[in-house]
Amino acid sequence: MEIIERLEKKFPNRLELNFNTPFELLVAVVLSAQERDEKVNKVTGELFKRFKTPKDFAEADLEEIERSISSVSFYRNKAKYIKEISSLLVEKYNGEVPKSLKELSQLPGVGRKSANMILYNAFGVNEGIAVDRHVLRVSQRLGLTKQQKPEKAEQELMKIVPREDWGKFSNLMILLGRYICTAQKPKHWECPLYDLCPSKDL
Structure with missing residues (x-):
């Protein structure tokens, strides 16, 4: 204490990642793997003007997402994760970010650490550290x-x-x-x- x-x-x-919604935080956390928050914020500032919802990302061409995040490390893998996550959210969760550690940590590119981070900073939920x-x-x-x-x-x-x-x-x-x-x-x-x-x- x-x-x-x-x-x-x-x-x-608070985190140093910029976000306005749980979904924006989820995307930012995926992008932040082995990347500086400062650079992620620069990318998401433009990214979220173009793609606003999981449906937008799910329906976008993978190459278009790749181009939008090409300045971050491992952008091809991250673009794939973001598109897959968005499709899952639309199909399985009515476009909403799930609020449980188990469901979040099973999303592509999201492990236990990231799930804990999202749960607390988006929903105020403490399921782990x-x-x-x-x-x-x-x-x-x-x-x-x-x-x-x-x-x-x-x-x-x-x-x-x-x-x-x-x-x-x-x-x-x-x-x-x-x-x-x-x-x-x-x-x-x-x-x-x-x-x-x-x-x-x-």
Whole structure:
């Protein structure tokens, strides 16, 4: 709780991806795999003017989607995922993004981490903790887990972080890892958790 309280004073409890609807967040999360949020936001700014709904993406030519997202990494695979996801949403979910971890994580290009991220940030639902590379690294440095695999780390973190704070914890830890507790040369002097950190002298 102390960690969360301190981080809340330093960072906003939100993702850096721009979105207005759950579907826009879903698309942005797919595009953000191994890509900077800044670049994704630049692409989606134009993309969502052209394609507004799952039906729009489902009916579009794959090549047209590819051209619209060609500046992001692995754009061909991501275009395929987005078109497949959109078709599934239209056919199976009446064009709506499902609100369960099981259904979301079964969509093409969406794993458990992404599903957790979407559930909390789009719907305020806490079904798990989104453990990306930043959350994993910072959690290890803070001594919250020794696990190397995100799925195992998530299970440990879910036992010590109150359920109502799971999504918030992930959002805040992502920002801490991105801007202060970086992989190389962490900025100890800027860290609000410095005095709590068992790794500060390493």
